[in-house]
Amino acid sequence: MSKATIYDVARVANVSIKTVSRVLNGEPKASAETRARVMEAARSLNYTPSLSARALSGSRSFLIALVSSGGVSDNAMLYVTELQLGAIQACRAGGYHLLTEYIDAGTSDFSALAETLVSTLRVDGVILIPPLCDDPQLLSLLARRGVTCVRISPTLDGSAEEKWGWGVDIDNYQAAFQMTRHLMDQGHRDIGFIQGHPKHAAAAQREAGYRDALFDGGPIPEHLIQPGLFTFDSGLPAARALLEQKRRPTAIFAANDSMAMAVLSVAYKMGIPVPGALSVAGIDDLPAASVVCPPLTTVRQPVMEMGAAAARFIIDRTAGQVGSYLKKVFDHSLVVRESTAPPA
Amino acid sequence: MSKATIYDVARVANVSIKTVSRVLNGEPKASAETRARVMEAARSLNYTPSLSARALSGSRSFLIALVSSGGVSDNAMLYVTELQLGAIQACRAGGYHLLTEYIDAGTSDFSALAETLVSTLRVDGVILIPPLCDDPQLLSLLARRGVTCVRISPTLDGSAEEKWGWGVDIDNYQAAFQMTRHLMDQGHRDIGFIQGHPKHAAAAQREAGYRDALFDGGPIPEHLIQPGLFTFDSGLPAARALLEQKRRPTAIFAANDSMAMAVLSVAYKMGIPVPGALSVAGIDDLPAASVVCPPLTTVRQPVMEMGAAAARFIIDRTAGQVGSYLKKVFDHSLVVRESTAPPA
DNA sequence: GGGCTGAATGACAGCGCTGTCCCTGGCGTC
């Protein structure tokens, strides 16, 4: 009842511990009959193998680490939570476990982190979240140690990516393009844009999608484009800059939901009705997006699935399958809610 | 560079591995000089002990599990994220690591979970989040196996609690009492209340605080009190019920922020200006609370600290210190933002 | 000075698994 070991199972099934090990790990050498006997014994004893022992003697640790940085205040945290949920589910399905590690944004003591991950924990893989997934130092540290990395929405790419691990993302260009077109289809022409963090590839791709959809290579009224950093706070001044212009845009498309919410907030303070006098759109579909007033039109990305895929990739890879795409691109979808409407 | 073991350290420091172990674990028997020599050797080799080996041979695993249930959509997820952050920091400080496990809300396959936690992972402790922290089955399963549990905002108490582990919470009664009084100080008399989940002790305590503050033992106009479940969705009908009454309350106090946001949403749809014609308040201070329009007046609980305390308790307990309070109550604080104002 | 004490350290046996190598016996082959 308390703690069955592989020895107990072996005794009950009347085989050697090695055979039990083989059966439990799905290794080939084992007759169907033996297999059944072992399984039955394990079940009856309520046996669960010890992770530590497996990790110590074998080559797998059945551990995956999800590493994040940044604070709670940051709405991006929600994104992490959702990713994590997906990863946990994939882990559970594969007999793995998810460790959550955190590194302070300021600290760049990556070598200690890497050492812990590799030597102490011996994790089978690491899931890296922006901006960590773009830090060359951390990446190369991990790569040198032979750790499988999966990078969420990575920025650095090309040959480097091959070396630095797999990645998951959505087609940010298309997402922004489609959202801009949605606004245009509603009749908007003066569509303001708030940029994302300049160091993040997704930001540039989203902006490109917006520009191509709206101007199609034509002249670009730069006053419609304001800088932002993907945070709520950075969206505030950007929104103000856009809304205080003599000829106010009829719609504002922010590079993510956090900043779109900032637009909502500024519009509210300035007494501009949304979507009556201003349409607002974002990207990400944060949980909060459906809760704000009015509910935000945005682009949904399958964050949970992305987290699950990341974990699954590590699990499969450790198990021997060498799926080595450079990056997996997930489908996104437009979520039209109440913050957008045709201009008055 | 790649993987230093305790043997390497022992060789360099010219002592036995047992001595290295002693020094690294802070055990008493070791001269200052030896200690220094070992530390130096370990540093120079960049040595990090293997968790698996330690767990396998010793009695500690240096692992703490945070177990949650419920979906992302649920805003409560934010609460979990923040708790987790605190727990991670405490773990890091104590050389521990945080495992995040998840169990589907529907599934009540607690025995498999417990088995995994105990046999496979051998965790040193478990942090349980509502409603898991109130499940007698899971609790007794864990208790029987001798796992240290910390329950976040637990409901079951009394003698049972002693057996079922430590708990952390805030004084929900006082929090609600103070918020209600804040509203009354502003001049409100018709203050509606939206209840929390009936199975959660915090819900009852918050309601009691509200009732005592507002009615002080006097007659209770039940039409001012509407049922809720702590979720945004459950807040919608409750808010509607309150706001459609002939004599509308001038303020609504929801038992948590998610439901308060639902009130904001309904008020917005009904064209009721907040806080002009209606004040709205919640409890929790979710990150989203400061982002909605208008920013929500609420009660902040030190969630991160609570998570850290939970982890710290497990770590200290495993290390031998037997701090055994039944529950630690943290301070809360009123956060007055823009959703409340004196009635017109 | 012999014996006792206790602090400092080491020897050694596992912890519960997996990797590697080896043994066994039934079957096909020429």
Added chain:
DNA sequence: GACGCCAGGGACAGCGCTGTCATTCAGCCC
């Protein structure tokens, strides 16, 4: 009929630590 082969299964040696117990050697007492 002797030989080879291979599926099926076992023996055994660790993996890198910690727990337990033994050993050493100052210092100290009478």
